[in-house]
Amino acid sequence: MFKIMLIEDDTTLFGEIKTRLSQWSYEVYGVSDFGRVLQEVHELGPELILIDIQLPQYDGFHWCRQIRAHSNVPIIFLSSRDHPMDMVMAMQLGGDDFVQKPFHFEVLIAKIQAILRRVYDYSTERVELRSWQGATIEFVKNLVTLQDSSVLLTKNEMLILKILIEHKNTIVSREELIRSLWDNEHFVSDNTLTVNVNRLRKKLEPLGLEKYIETRTGQGYIATEEVDL
Template sequence: MFKIFIVEDDAKLVSLLKDFLTKYEYEAYSVNDFVTVLEQFEQFEPHLVLLDVNLPKYDGYYWCRQFRKTSTCPILFVSARDAKMDQVMALENGADDYITKPFDYEIVLAKIKSHLRRAYGSFAINQSDWTLKVNGLVLDVERLELRLGEKKVELSHTEARILEELMNKAERVVTRERLLGKIWDDQMFVDDNTLNVYITRVRKKLAQHNIKDALQTVRGKGYQLKTNWGKEG
């Protein structure tokens, strides 16, 4: 049974969400003390998190960063704040998706199922010892790591899927549509700006290996991973 961790201070909404999730055979746990959120998260060990932005003590962006220090589980923000910047901040802080209130429970369920499939189910990248290598750069899709020499950089599931596609087709253009199809199987609910945010995050992960300007935007088409890092001239 998949475990869903709910960080929301609206008691009525929490009750409705827990009833709905229980109906579909998920184990739902809601935070009861907003000072010890991280401790409850670590004790419950969820497969997925539903997280609000406006919370007592610290906001959802803060807690998302804390979760990401120890976990790569899918994190979905659920918030009444619908400005583009709120959604960008959520993704920049480590979230996988953003749902605005009021929401349709069936859409929430579809997104939960989609992210669980991607992380743990039929679409999960969990093949044993499955790695991709391009010019010394190693993507370990099982451990969610990007390695160059002895240095390791941790990835989210979504960042790993984007890099998987780009490294598989290194030096070739990968269309935005292909990346969206690779990452999300519920594209009708995806804001196109979401991909821009993830591309920025992938560039930052590459930059941690001192690989800069390798992931290029091909205007009107998509993205291309150049592989000439570390080469002189």
């Protein structure tokens, strides 16, 4: 059974979500102290986190930033706020998805299932290492190393990079990437992919690799690498 931490201060909504997720055999845990969210995440070790933006003491953005400094656990934001910048901020801070309240539970469960399937099936893949532009890509560790420098990617960032370098020097359409990351493109904003790709490039900047992830307007993205003849 997967453990899900639901960081939500609305007790009624918390109870409704917990009841529905329990029917799908997920173990759902809440937060006892909203000033110790990071510590409680570490103590529980959840496989996925659902987090509201508006929380007591510190907002969900703050806690996402704190969690991402220590863990790559998948994070889905829940929010009644509908400003596009909220979604952009959530993704830039390391969120894996964003669900706006009020939501249909079927949409939430579809997103949860897609992320868990992608993250925890993906982590068992046999191929662990790949070379690209002189860098070593460690899929299981979500690590990119070039010479003496390394950067740690989130699951989504690594999956995007994995798909692109498996098709290096070939354009991968936005639709293909969205299907690979989120299974059902009908539930995903096109801007979500853009934010994730931009975040990947930002992570690769210290290694000087960001310029090799190119946008082909109206087509998709391409990871370039010179081919020895």
